[in-house]
Amino acid sequence: MIVYVDMILIENFIVNLFLLLITFKVLRYRYYKSIYLSAIIGSLYTLVLFYDNKVLVSIPFKIMVAILMIIISLKSINVLKTIKSVLSFIISSFILCGLTFSFSFLENYYSIFNSYSINNYSIKYLIIALMCFYIVSLRVADYIKDRAKVSNFIYDIEVSNEKKTIFIKGLLDTGNALTEPVTNLPCIIVEKDFLEEFSTKNSEEFTIPFKTIGEEGNLKGFKIKDVKIRGADMEWKIVDVVICKCKNKLSKENEFNALLSRGVI
Known part of the structure; x- marks a missing residue:
């Protein structure tokens, strides 16, 4: 056999x-x-x-x-x-x-x-x-x-200034309550490559302290008037937020390039 x-x-x-x-x-x-x-x-x-x-x-x-x-x-x-x-x-x-x-x-x-x-x-x-x-x-x-x-937690984000308008995908992080401590505005963390043309003066910058498991520090952020978000089957909504730059890639599959704190929604 x-x-x-x-x-x-x-x-x-x-x-x-x-x-x-x-x-x-x-x-x-x-x-x-x-x-x-x-x-x-x-x-x-x-x-x-x-x-x-x-x-x-x-x-x-x-x-x-x-x-x-x-x-x-x-x-x-x-x-x-x-x-x-x-x-x-x-x-x-x-x-x-x-x-x-x-x-x-x-x-x-x-x-x-x-x-x-x-x-x-x-x-x-x-x-x-x-x-x-x-x-x-x-x-x-x-x-x-x-x-x-x-996909239920993915939102379209539009960020505009006088020079440029960008459209990115953002993931709603329900465990993220990051806010700017003085204005109490919620934050949107965006990969820095998308914000190269959105420069701001140092006087207009915000410093946002953050703390996660095993890590803590400060994020640099700035405020833009024209920020809109839109979820599935929703209309565009203007939001008052602070934009923070992120050095790291947020999604390996490039499904999203920003993180929304729950205060944004």
């Missing part, structure tokens, strides 16, 4: 990833992208079948591998969540095993007088294809859902 190790690893990776996703979806637990690493670990574990080692194939060791896979994947870990996840993972494995074994009866002859052997099992690839479809569909659905959530 010829065994292709690469095919075994790929097939088991798909099965493990499918079972992990089913487990966390059923329990409604959030998971890290390290779920793929967990699926790889589970796939590599199948290689122990090629070694005559009773310890590695024992039930306690299998449970330890399952616990490791769950711990690597979960975002928040505690004893109860780990136990529930491991039990759900094992139950899902048994259900899938039972279903695939049942499907094998469709293509292989079975007699109570002889031992049962699986000589033909082409339906296996259909099952794996369905798993792949589920995995891809789930990732696409999660991506669309995340993008939809973000």
Whole structure:
């Protein structure tokens, strides 16, 4: 019998990833992208079948591998969540095993007088294809859902002076309450590359102190009369704000180039 190790690893990776996703979806637990690493670990574990080692194939060791896979994947870990996840993972494995074994009866002859052997099992690839479809569909659905959530907090911003008008996208940061302490005006943080032609004299500048987790300091800002914002299905609204320059890139995907404090809205 010829065994292709690469095919075994790929097939088991798909099965493990499918079972992990089913487990966390059923329990409604959030998971890290390290779920793929967990699926790889589970796939590599199948290689122990090629070694005559009773310890590695024992039930306690299998449970330890399952616990490791769950711990690597979960975002928040505690004893109860780990136990529930491991039990759900094992139950899902048994259900899938039972279903695939049942499907094998469709293509292989079975007699109570002889031992049962699986000589033909082409339906296996259909099952794996369905798993792949589920995995891809789930990732696409999660991506669309995340993008939809973000888009609800994206606002159009128009900043104008005598020389130039710019249009940028701003993300409403509901946890951001940054205001200028003297005027109590809310602040909009904008990437500095967009504000090169919006110069101001030092006397017109504001200094806004800020404090975040692990960082604190001061931002330089200035006031512009013509600042408008517009959300989805909304009209343009003139806002009285202080514009602050930011040296860092605010979005890796360039979805937005400004941050709005909740006072702006």
